Amino acid sequence: MKNFTHIDAQSIEHTIPLLDYYARPLAGGTDLIPLMREGVWQPDRLVNLKPLADLHFLREAGDGLHIGALTTLDELDRSPLVRERYQALAEAAHSAASPQLRNMATLGGNLLQQVRCWYYRGPFNCWMKGGDHCPARSGENEHHAVFDQSPCVAVYPSDPPAALITLDASIRIVGPDGARSVKVADFLAPPDELHRVMHGLGLNELITEIVVPHTTARSLYLKAMDRAVWAYALVSVAVAGEVANGTITNPRIVLGAVANVPVRLGAVEALIDGQLLTDELIKEAGTMATHGMEPLAHNHYKLPLARNLVRQALRDLTGQRM
């Protein structure tokens, strides 16, 4: 690992000018430090954000839930407020990683987690790392994308952001030119030639908080894994909607681990909005969820899995048990 210096941040304002390609902010370190060990990233300096108390809070205000960027996944999972009103977020946080990691991992860092693709994390100079091709596309791609969104077929790995998108959350960002706010759904974007990351944060910007608007909708998060716990999603789904007498309104459905970004299923939402969720409609919704998916050689299973999870999520949301 390359040598680096480590300094404690004093304030948000003091931190911004320090940041650039070679000086990165450090939160829980659960992704940044392994990337440095593997030599994928080699910053000269880390600016430790943890002393910044004004990034570490969880409170409800008039416009909704405000989550400081340093809030840990464990805090989200354990918060009675989040558990009761923003269930999908609590469930997604709970489903991530292991208890030890959730104690360290922050929501801000989670939004920026780099892909877990085993080529990216191994001895391959793949496209995402600045190389010129993607060995996963025709290689061992059982954990990869079923939507073709960029030269890279890695899936966006984090769980909570899919829940945040169904809850219509925004991110507050501070940079040299002041603060801005962006929807999580817009913040996450497939990489392109010049911008080989899956998010839109500038090198000299900080995430300060995540805001989830008030909602009366019910929501939930389902995650399929290949063992009981401590695994990335094979496919996941976050759903939200208002349910009364078996009828759903304002549904929002987002699939995780199928593309470079969480995928919102607008057509499925339109199909069921305002409808009585009959068994037939739920089946149709599941089938429609896989439209446009183009599996690679080793991930065909993601189609039936996405279909099944969407159906199950709608059944669970409306309290129907199969």
Added chain:
Amino acid sequence: MPKLIKSEINVEGRITEEYAVVDGDELAAWGENEELAIVGQPAPRIDGAAKTTGEARFSYDVQLPGMLYAKVLRSPHPNARVLRVDASRAEQLPGVVVVLTHETAPDIKVREGKLPLLPEDARFAGELVAAVAATDPDIAADALALIEVEYETLPFITDFTLALEGSAPKVRPNGNVVSQPSVTERGDLKAGLAVADVRVELTVRTPTAVHNALETHGCVAAWEGDQLTMYESSQHVYGVRTFAAKKLGLPVSKVRAIGTYMGGGFGAKFPGQPYSMVAATLAKRSRRPVHLMYDREGENLESGYRGASVQHVKLGAKRDGSLTAIELDGLTECGSYANWVVSLGGPYAMMYTCPNVKLTTTGVHTNIGPFQAFRAPGFVEGMVGLEQGMDLLAEKLGMDPLELRRRNLAKLDQSEDKPFSSFPVEECYRRGAEAIGWNKRKPTNDQSRSSERLRRGTGMASQIWWGGGGPPAYAEVQLNGDGTATVLTGAQDLGTGARTIFAQVAAEELGLELGSVGVTIGDTYAGPFGPASGGSVTTGSMTPAVRSAANDLRVQLCSIVAQLEDVPEEELEVRGGTVYRRDTPVSSVKSIMRKLGDVMLIGKGSRGPNPSDVSVVTSGAQFAEVEVDTVTGRVRVIKIVAAHDSGRIVNPQTFTSQIQGGIIQGLGLALTEQRVIDHRAGQILNPNLEWYKLPTVADIPEIVNLLIDIPDTKANSLGSKGAGEPGIIPTAAAIANAVANALGVRIFELPITPARVLEALETIA
């Protein structure tokens, strides 16, 4: 008088015949109704507190004054010639003390007894190319990056299923078949298939599974003058001594090997691997102790695995179920180096009666690190093929799968035409079936049309393995001035509880309390020779030696008391720490020893010969209940019932731990664990615990371990056999059969991942 004999040595199924010196007059075995106070009782590990508090010092923890840390440079290429190594920049890095490359390495032959320590031909990505010893592990790691190596890259093959094709690059000059295929044949296979009323044919695949012991491979090497001490995480401490002495040209008396505590081996930590000689060389050149322990990646790239297998199986049977033919044509992945090939055919040859058998296992070289024995090598994989075949046969015959097995159970060891010393599989079947509720099992075909989300299934599989142990194995027991005793042996405790059961056996034989017996283990300077802990032999080999030594000591003690108190020796007996004359207490052992001051009584013992007229095996069965989630495709194991014959159970607590550990590893093979290789690049994609998925605590089911506990009085003086391997042998097969029962469709390739379950469900939807 000592007696010289020839004895079969069985290490993980590799059988050789060697000399052994044993006691002239062996103790009679403890009988079935022997009243024992300590042996047979559950006892927590005597080293449990040391381990849980972190006091126990593993090889990794060894810290010596002036010690250096070593790191190794690995070839990034699956097949390459090292043309040039320039270590000058690394050598100049402050803190670097020695750099070893193929040019500067000593002439020590390691792999297959003939290959150089740091080879110029790197035959797998991960092969050792250079090593650095520095004052700090980070400096050593930085130094590796400064070593410049020029490689000539060569064609490679990493897919063992393609390595036998004519166009495949040759991994070794003689090609990609490892020596001769191992063939077991009896009767006439063709005729056996021809007379069968029912035949089944199947192809089964098992994945590459990595041991991933919690403690990685490695050692600390320290010289004092011309004397070497090796602290090695090893399954054979005495073997470390022999290997080091031989390779370094030292008298055996100048080498001390120590392995006091160990974080698991599972078959991958037998002596003879290059790193220990790298460490010894670095230590010699630097004149400082050297700590060389692998990281998790090194563990996955170089340190062994259970090779993947492909098994083409044909079974034939009469209408009444009796087997007429078994054919196996199997391939096993061996990687770049191999001294031997596992036998996939073991269970096919041994478990059931069948007159016509032909079993072929071909070992295949690839440009991947070498395989190593892994907990019942060959037998775990073989059972997956055999027992799925038996279930298919039962379905075709319309017979209960357990009944089919009952009808075919072996009646004797068919390879040697000898009866078994003990083979209570019927009893294991009966008790296991009762505990799992076998009679409530639904027929397999009923479930394929079910619309239930969660589908339950039950399956079972049988187990056979050796595990009786044998000579040579030695122990000493000393009686100290305060009436406590110390067992001394150079055998090792891999974490199995061997230390604890040695204390139990000594305490029992000596008539002392368990708490008065200490055990010094895993040090060639402290105790006599103990065998390699592999093939589940430690209990069967060592406990009779410990008993024999304790008996020798007890006889001496009684003789001393007879002289001291002027009483007839034959009337004396020791119980609960007190010497009795008939039923009257004479004196406590403690006060006798106090009286004697610095006198030390030393008992010596050895393992007696194995019986020649019977074959000693362990046997049993496991039953699995699973629940398959048809939405996510995930298989959850709900319950495993295990019923294994390991003869007399010395300690039900440590015995059950062994069975549980085997089941958990078997469950991993069945459901989650598999190495993934990009064959185009020749690289392992998951040399880590993120993508090599071990089962987590949440994946572990309820495990019911039934204690069969029938002393095998013909096997040895304890009547005990091993338990390390039996527990893993049937697990994956039983789970595969349970999943097939749940789904009504069979998945012939392990692990049974959600992807495979979902794909299988799509085919029947």
